[in-house]
Amino acid sequence: MSDHAMHPEQGVPDQHAGGAPREPLGEHEHPTHHDHGHDNSPEGIRKEIRRYLMVFGMLAVLTVITVAIAQLHLPTWQAVALALVVATVKATLVAAFFMHLVSEKKLIYAVLAITVFFFGVLMWGPWHHRDNAQKAYPGYDVNASQPSTTATAGSHDNQGQPQQGH
Amino acid sequence: MDDGHATTLGAHGQGHAHAAHAHEIEIPYTVHPRPDTGVYNGKLGIWLFLASEVMLFGALFSTLVLLRTSASVWPHGWRILNVPLATLNTFVLIGSSVTVILAWAHLRLGNLKKAKLFLALTLLCGFGFMIIKTIEYMTKFSHHQYPSTNNFFATYFVLTGLHGLHVLGGMVVFAYLLLTANKWYAEKRDQFTNRVETTGLYWHFVDLVWIFLFPILYLL
Numbered sequence: 112m113s114d115h116a117m118h119p120e121q122g123v124p125d126q127h128a129g130g131a132p133r134e135p136l137g138e139h140e141h142p143t144h145h146d147h148g149h150d151n152s153p154e155g156i157r158k159e160i161r162r163y164l165m166v167f168g169m170l171a172v173l174t175v176i177t178v179a180i181a182q183l184h185l186p187t188w189q190a191v192a193l194a195l196v197v198a199t200v201k202a203t204l205v206a207a208f209f210m211h212l213v214s215e216k217k218l219i220y221a222v223l224a225i226t227v228f229f230f231g232v233l234m235w236g237p238w239h240h241r242d243n244a245q246k247a248y249p250g251y252d253v254n255a256s257q258p259s260t261t262a263t264a265g266s267h268d269n270q271g272q273p274q275q276g277h
Numbered sequence: 278m279d280d281g282h283a284t285t286l287g288a289h290g291q292g293h294a295h296a297a298h299a300h301e302i303e304i305p306y307t308v309h310p311r312p313d314t315g316v317y318n319g320k321l322g323i324w325l326f327l328a329s330e331v332m333l334f335g336a337l338f339s340t341l342v343l344l345r346t347s348a349s350v351w352p353h354g355w356r357i358l359n360v361p362l363a364t365l366n367t368f369v370l371i372g373s374s375v376t377v378i379l380a381w382a383h384l385r386l387g388n389l390k391k392a393k394l395f396l397a398l399t400l401l402c403g404f405g406f407m408i409i410k411t412i413e414y415m416t417k418f419s420h421h422q423y424p425s426t427n428n429f430f431a432t433y434f435v436l437t438g439l440h441g442l443h444v445l446g447g448m449v450v451f452a453y454l455l456l457t458a459n460k461w462y463a464e465k466r467d468q469f470t471n472r473v474e475t476t477g478l479y480w481h482f483v484d485l486v487w488i489f490l491f492p493i494l495y496l497l
Contacts, residue, residue: 151385156386159382163375163379163382164375166375167372167375170371171368174364174371177491178360178364178496180496181355181492181495181496181497190496190497191497194493194496194497195492197492198488198489198491198493202485202488202489205371205374205484205485205488206481206485209374209375209378209477209481210478210481210482215316216310216315217315218314218315218321219316219320219324222321222325222328223324223328225328226331226332230331230332230335234335234338234339234342236339236343237339237342237343237346240343240347
């Protein structure tokens, strides 16, 4: 236990910063009760381990799926949408189970809600720009990175190649 | 005058007493949840840090979307990047996410030996990831493909480079945790367990960033 310095009779010393509430006294009797939302019994932990391995399996399968989808060489926007859906599912699995967001405290959710909002603002920027650019420059092609409809079906060569060196 | 002197003495005496106790004073809430936040301080700290990390990577993702949607031509990642190597790296990274959480679980089970084994495996995965990444980079450089080559390679190198730095940073922490594991486990087992948990949270985030980087850069 790391709390041996917390002598109830002293009641001093470490809470000066910010006048934070004191750590509850008498916690010494419950040395394993430090983590909320987790069953700390050996059976509970073993169950958790099995769940983690299952999540790993699902992530592996989803990785194979996303690579397989890419082999189909779908039109850009379908490919983007599918890839993002699979990535989001994978990210949700990691966040929910590995980062145990399925059972976290309200404050953490609040922090994440703010983060998600501002992340949304960041992503809104480029889309906003797309609309503006189209208005400002009538010739601006918002679908420039999409395969043109005049291209031969099944060929994506109109996507262009990067300059391969000089 | 006398009062002032007495006060000074008093303050000095107090300060001295504090100094004598200094080695016993511990950082609060490293183990138990703080009543008003509901979590131990380290956990709140790492989540706030990860929130800032989301904004850091978010800005770069946003830039990528802007550049790509504005470009008249944009190459397919799978044409010019090494998808098999990146797929392998994806497995390495999600594998390391599992090993770090298993290390944490085994610490809670009281099995330091297994916990250290899984920490070592996590570090090894980190090495594996960096080696594969280096091979990829070297191949690109040998083909004279640099960040200055075009916007595609600029975003590719910046995003994977920053991500790689995060992997490297995680590896440093895992090495430290491994080297000090015995001492920490003997003296402050619960705090050490929480340290592994918070490092794990960071590591999962690094994994999460890769989960998006992989399809966006390599598969589209």
